[in-house]
Structure formats: structure tokens, C-alpha cells
Amino acid sequence: MSKKQYKIFKIMSKFAFMFVGATLASVALELFLIPNNVIDGGVTGISIISSYLTKLPLGLFIFALNIPFLLVGYKHIGKTFTLSTLFSVTSLSIMVSILKPIPGFTNDTLLASVFGGIILGVGIGLIIRNGGSSDGTEIIAIILDKRTGFSIGEIVMFFNVFILSSAGLVFGWDRAMYSLVTYFIAFKVIDITVEGLDESKAVLIISDKYEDITEAILARLGRGATLLDGKGGYTSTPTNVIYVIVSRLEIAKLKSIVYGFDPTALMTIGNVEVSGKSYKKKSIH
Numbered sequence: 001m002s003k004k005q006y007k008i009f010k011i012m013s014k015f016a017f018m019f020v021g022a023t024l025a026s027v028a029l030e031l032f033l034i035p036n037n038v039i040d041g042g043v044t045g046i047s048i049i050s051s052y053l054t055k056l057p058l059g060l061f062i063f064a065l066n067i068p069f070l071l072v073g074y075k076h077i078g079k080t081f082t083l084s085t086l087f088s089v090t091s092l093s094i095m096v097s098i099l100k101p102i103p104g105f106t107n108d109t110l111l112a113s114v115f116g117g118i119i120l121g122v123g124i125g126l127i128i129r130n131g132g133s134s135d136g137t138e139i140i141a142i143i144l145d146k147r148t149g150f151s152i153g154e155i156v157m158f159f160n161v162f163i164l165s166s167a168g169l170v171f172g173w174d175r176a177m178y179s180l181v182t183y184f185i186a187f188k189v190i191d192i193t194v195e196g197l198d199e200s201k202a203v204l205i206i207s208d209k210y211e212d213i214t215e216a217i218l219a220r221l222g223r224g225a226t227l228l229d230g231k232g233g234y235t236s237t238p239t240n241v242i243y244v245i246v247s248r249l250e251i252a253k254l255k256s257i258v259y260g261f262d263p264t265a266l267m268t269i270g271n272v273e274v275s276g277k278s279y280k281k282k283s284i285h
Contacts, residue, residue: 125193
């Protein structure tokens with residue numbers, strides 16, 4: 001495969017995943033949430049309320065109300081993002097219209113809220129992970145995510161609290177609360193889908209037992225560790241600082257290793273983006 005062919009393949013793959021994401025979001029809306037008067041948030045939530053009150057097609061509102069946010073996205077994020085979002089919004093608008101005649105999967109509001117939230121989170125996460133967005137508030141969230149310490153899911157959730165409060169006036173406060181449950185699930189699933197289960201964590205460990213801890217990390221986690229020279233700021237005592245990168249699923253095991261050797265050890269944990277062969281996990285025997 002030539003370089004040009006590979007580039008075309010990558011672009012087509014991204015659009016294919018965005019279409020799958022838009023389809024999953026449509027399934028969550030039309031087959032789980034809307035039949036039970038549990039709504040989505042953001043521009044889509046406003047569209048659902050508008051469609052309910054006017055009896056006009058939901059897809060029409062989703063497309064029309066997202067146009068101003070596409071312009072904002074074009075200005076702050078770029079042409080590629082805007083085209084990707086336009087594709088995602090168009091796909092979502094079309095798919096909700098296609099799925100409209102299909103009856104909902106369940107009349108149990110709690111089940112609809114839980115599974116609708118999971119499917120919605122995966123769908124939106126796939127769209128964002130591949131460079132697009134399906135909702136105006138997600139565009140704002142992506143912009144703010146680069147400038148604040150909050151995740152995309154947390155920012156979306158912040159906007160949705162106000163939108164769901166408005167929905168309570170239309171569908172009833174019990175449905176608004178079910179919608180809130182949906183978003184507590186969806187915003188975590190969005191983060192997992194965007195960042196992956198193998199999100200990397202950088203850990204700094206300060207302990208007098210650094211040799212034992214380093215050996216245990218290699219033997220029990222299969223991770224290499226780097227020893228950094230340090231000095232106490234108050235005592236000026238030389239010390240070694242262990243630097244290790246693990247997945248977030250390994251954090252609990254790492255803590256048990258460290259505190260098993262030294263209950264007074266100091267650990268700091270932060271999110272990092274990692275690339276390079278040296279990060280690969282070694283076999284554990």
C-alpha cells in the first residue's frame with residue numbers, strides 16, 4: 001500500500017467510525033431514551049424538546065441547531081474538525097429519522113436510562129475519538145478541554161445539568177432525574193471510549209525502600225522503572241525517586257506493591273500520553 005493509499009484508508013476509516021458512532025447514538029436516542037421520555041443533553045436535548053413541542057422531525061432540529069456551533073468549531077478548531085462534525089451531525093440526523101418508526105426496546109425507564117447511557121457514551125466517544133462531534137456542546141467541551149483541567153465528559157455534563165433542568169418542565173422531574181442518571185453513565189463511557197482503558201499514568205515514588213520497590217515493579221507488574229537522583233528540600237538528604245509509567249488499571253496493584261514495602265512512601269500520580277518502544281509491558285513470570 002502506497003503512502004497516498006494509506007492516507008486515504010485512514011481518512012475513510014475515521015469517517016466509517018464516526019458513522020458507526022452516530023448510528024449508536026441514534027439507537028440510544030430512538031430505541032431507548034426518547035420512547036421513555038428520557039432525553040439527551042446539549043443541542044440534541046434541545047432538539048428533542050423542540051420536536052416534542054412542535055411535532056416536527058427531530059433530525060431537522062438536530063441539523064439546524066448545530067449549524068452555529070459548526071461555525072464556532074471552524075473558527076477555533078479548524079476545517080477538518082468542522083467537516084468531520086458536519087458529517088457526524090448529518091449522519092445522526094438521518095439515522096434518527098430512519099430509526100423513528102422502530103418501537104423502543106424496553107418500557108422500563110431505569111433499563112432504558114442505563115443502557116441508553118452506555119450506548120450513547122460509546123457512540124459519542126467514537127465520534128470524538130475520530131476527530132468529530134455530534135453536538136454543539138461537545139464542540140465547546142473540546143475547546144475547553146484543551147484549556148482547563150476538566151475532561152470532555154465532565155464539561156458536557158456541566159452543560160447538561162441546565163438543559164435537563166429545563167427538560168423537567170416539559171417531561172416531568174422524574175424523567176429529568178432519569179436523564180441525569182443517563183449522563184452520569186454516559187460521561188464516563190465517553191471518557192473511556194476517547195482515552196481507552198489503557199490510559200497511561202505517570203507515577204513518582206519517594207521511598208527509602210526504592211531498590212526493593214523497583215525490583216517488585218519489574219517482577220510483579222512487568223514494568224521498567226527509572227531511578228532519578230533527588231534531594232530533600234528541607235533536610236538536603238540525597239534520595240532516589242522512582243519514575244514509572246503504568247496503565248490506570250494497574251494503579252491499585254502498584255499501590256499495594258509500594259505500600260507493602262513502605263507504608264510511609266510518597267506517591268504522586270498524573271495522566272500522561274506515551275509513545276515509544278520502551279513503554280511496552282514485559283512478560284511476568
